[in-house]
Amino acid sequence: MPKLWEAFHVQIHQSVIEAIGNTPLIRLNRVSEETGCEILGKAEFMNPGQSVKDRAALYIIRDAIASGALQPGGTIVEGTAGNTGIGLSLVGTSLGFKSVIVIPDSQSQEKKDMLRLAGATLVEVPPKPYRDPNNYIHYARRLAAELAKTEPNGAVFANQFDNTANRQAHVETTGPEIWAQTDGAVDGFICAAGSGGTVAGVAQALQPKGVKVGIADPMGAALYNFYTNGELKAEGGSISEGIGQGRITANLEGFTPDFACQVTDEEALPIIFDLLEFEALCMGGSTGVNIGGAVKMAQDMGPGHTIVTILCDYGSRYQSKVWNPAFLREKNLPVPHWLAEAPREVP
Ligand code: PMP
Numbered sequence: 001m002p003k004l005w006e007a008f009h010v011q012i013h014q015s016v017i018e019a020i021g022n023t024p025l026i027r028l029n030r031v032s033e034e035t036g037c038e039i040l041g042k043a044e045f046m047n048p049g050q051s052v053k054d055r056a057a058l059y060i061i062r063d064a065i066a067s068g069a070l071q072p073g074g075t076i077v078e079g080t081a082g083n084t085g086i087g088l089s090l091v092g093t094s095l096g097f098k099s100v101i102v103i104p105d106s107q108s109q110e111k112k113d114m115l116r117l118a119g120a121t122l123v124e125v126p127p128k129p130y131r132d133p134n135n136y137i138h139y140a141r142r143l144a145a146e147l148a149k150t151e152p153n154g155a156v157f158a159n160q161f162d163n164t165a166n167r168q169a170h171v172e173t174t175g176p177e178i179w180a181q182t183d184g185a186v187d188g189f190i191c192a193a194g195s196g197g198t199v200a201g202v203a204q205a206l207q208p209k210g211v212k213v214g215i216a217d218p219m220g221a222a223l224y225n226f227y228t229n230g231e232l233k234a235e236g237g238s239i240s241e242g243i244g245q246g247r248i249t250a251n252l253e254g255f256t257p258d259f260a261c262q263v264t265d266e267e268a269l270p271i272i273f274d275l276l277e278f279e280a281l282c283m284g285g286s287t288g289v290n291i292g293g294a295v296k297m298a299q300d301m302g303p304g305h306t307i308v309t310i311l312c313d314y315g316s317r318y319q320s321k322v323w324n325p326a327f328l329r330e331k332n333l334p335v336p337h338w339l340a341e342a343p344r345e346v347p
Pocket of ligand 1: 194
């Protein structure tokens with residue numbers, strides 16, 4: 001029996017902001033054994049906003065304060081699939097800023113509820129492609145410009161996709177943490193891209209040290225095509241939220257992956273179902289794509305390598321989707337028997 005109390009360390013954070021980052025690396029036992037590689041997950045769901053996006057939110061806000069764009073009591077405006085908004089609202093509230101979040105109404109109810117709890121004013125818009133002027137990102141940009149004129153303390157557009165303060169968070173924190181936690185014994189890193197901040201930032205930190213960096217794309221998204229044949233073409237869809245980018249954002253500029261693969265929902269879902277059933281880790285859909293990508297990278301590299309991926313956000317954020325048998329059945333996706341049998345009664 002391990003001495004469990006050794007896991008505790010006495011440290012007082014002065015605010016929730018100081019609890020962002022320094023997340024553990026967790027060995028993913030089943031996929032490691034299956035591939036003969038060490039596949040490690042960076043537990044980003046352990047950030048206070050329960051996702052990888054807290055780091056980007058903190059860097060974006062810090063940058064906007066430093067440049068003078070964000071004044072005391074000012075408003076942060078963002079278009080987001082949810083997690084960036086949760087991070088921005090959390091950091092914003094703790095520093096006395098207001099937040100206005102524009103979100104496609106297709107995103108999970110749990111993320112919308114959490115945004116409101118984190119202090120955001122929510123604007124739900126119908127999902128539209130990026131080329132449409134009413135796409136949530138363009139909507140948020142226009143709203144920020146209007147609020148900059150009407151809000152007494154001004155407003156800024158966080159612009160996670162094209163604001164490279166996002167990537168910088170991963171250059172300065174996620175990448176170096178992975179290097180330190182593995183004592184430099186890391187051969188590969190792979191994850192999917194939303195804004196691309198995580199993958200391109202970790203690449204900027206770790207590729208110069210000889211670490212191969214891969215990109216895992218949900219099936220049908222555009223980046224796999226782009227990095228394999230130069231064509232930014234998307235066809236098909238995925239139930240995973242927050243990933244599947246259709247353009248080269250400013251955060252992705254200058255990034256060249258060493259490996260690219262596609263992961264289907266049918267491949268990604270059983271991975272996160274097993275992860276919960278056997279390893280007690282309850283994750284969201286994008287984590288399934290990331291781990292599926294890590295398995296493919298491990299198969300490509302061969303046994304004996306150490307590969308790190310991102311455990312992006314906690315599964316309770318998708319109780320009504322990935323963890324809901326009715327939703328999965330409706331999408332013709334596999335339903336694990338233990339989930340189909342829920343709700344479990346207390347005997
Ligand atoms: N997974 C989830 C659940 C997300 O919300 C996001 C960000 N939208 C990502 C992965 C991708 O992170 P990034 O924006 O750094 O590419």
